[in-house]
Amino acid sequence: MRLRIVAANWKMNLRVEEGIKLAKEINDFVETYPMEGKRVVICAPFTHLTQIVSVVNYWLISVGAQNCAEWERGAYTGEVSAEMIASTGAHYVIIGHSERRKYFNETNEILAKKVSLALKYALIPIYCIGETLEERNQGILYNIVKEQLEKGLFFLDEENIKRVVIAYEPVWAIGTGVNATPQQAQEMHSFIRNLIKDKYGISIAQQIPILYGGSLNSKNAKEIFNEKDIDGGLVGGASLIPSEFIEIIKAL
Numbered sequence: 001m002r003l004r005i006v007a008a009n010w011k012m013n014l015r016v017e018e019g020i021k022l023a024k025e026i027n028d029f030v031e032t033y034p035m036e037g038k039r040v041v042i043c044a045p046f047t048h049l050t051q052i053v054s055v056v057n058y059w060l061i062s063v064g065a066q067n068c069a070e071w072e073r074g075a076y077t078g079e080v081s082a083e084m085i086a087s088t089g090a091h092y093v094i095i096g097h098s099e100r101r102k103y104f105n106e107t108n109e110i111l112a113k114k115v116s117l118a119l120k121y122a123l124i125p126i127y128c129i130g131e132t133l134e135e136r137n138q139g140i141l142y143n144i145v146k147e148q149l150e151k152g153l154f155f156l157d158e159e160n161i162k163r164v165v166i167a168y169e170p171v172w173a174i175g176t177g178v179n180a181t182p183q184q185a186q187e188m189h190s191f192i193r194n195l196i197k198d199k200y201g202i203s204i205a206q207q208i209p210i211l212y213g214g215s216l217n218s219k220n221a222k223e224i225f226n227e228k229d230i231d232g233g234l235v236g237g238a239s240l241i242p243s244e245f246i247e248i249i250k251a252l
C-alpha cells in the first residue's frame with residue numbers, strides 16, 4: 001500500500017502566529033481522525049518551520065519547506081540549505097513548484113541538484129511537474145512531463161527514488177479555480193507511473209506516491225482522490241482555510 005498524503009502549500013502567506021494557529025487547528029482535527037496509511041504535510045515558509053514543528057503531533061503531521069538551495073552551504077546570502085531545513089525538524093521539501101520554475105528560472109538541472117541535497121539530508125522531496133496551458137494545447141504535455149522527470153529525478157538510484165513523492169500540478173490549474181478533471185489527472189498520473197515502471201520496475205512504481213495539485217477544494221477532492229493512480233494532493237489556496245483543508249483530509 002502506498003502512503004496517501006495531503007500536503008498544504010501555504011506559499012508566501014501567513015504571519016508566524018497565524019501559521020501556528022492554523023497548524024494547531026489542523027492538528028486538533030487530525031488527532032481525532034483515523035489516519036492509518038495517511039499523512040498530512042504542512043509546507044510552511046522557512047521562518048515558520050521551527051515553531052510549526054513544535055506544535056504538531058510528529059506521528060500524524062509532518063512539516064516541510066517550500067524550496068531549498070541548490071548548494072550545500074557557504075557564501076550564498078539569503079539562501080536556505082537542505083541541511084538547515086532538516087535541522088528545524090522538518091521532513092519534507094517541495095522542489096520545482098511551477099512558481100519557482102517560472103519566477104526564479106529553476107531549470108530541471110538546478111532542481112536535480114536540490115533533489116540530491118534534500119535526500120542527502122534525509123528530507124523527502126515533493127518534486128513538482130506539470131505542463132502549461134499552451135503546452136497542453138500544443139499536445140506536448142506528455143513530452144514536458146517526461147523531460148521534467150527524466151532530468152530532475154531519474155538520475156537517482158533505486159534506493160533514493162523510493163524516497164521521493166511526485167506532485168503533478170498542471171500549471172493552468174494552479175490558483176485558477178479550474179481543476180483538472182479526475183480523468184485528465186488520472187491519465188497523466190498513469191503515464192507518470194508507467195515511466196517510473198519502465199525505468200525502475202513495477203515494484204518501485206507501485207510504491208511512489210503521486211499527488212495531484214491545482215485548485216483542489218472540499219468539493220472536488222473526493223472524486224479526484226478516488227482515481228487509482230492519485231495518492232493525495234498538494235493544496236494551495238484551500239490549505240489556508242481550516243474547514244476546507246479538513247474536508248480535503250477527510251476526502252483522502
Ligand code: PGA
Binds near residue numbers: 169175215
Ligand atoms: P492551488 O495551488 O491549490 O491554490 O491551486 C496548488 C499549488 O500551487 O501547489
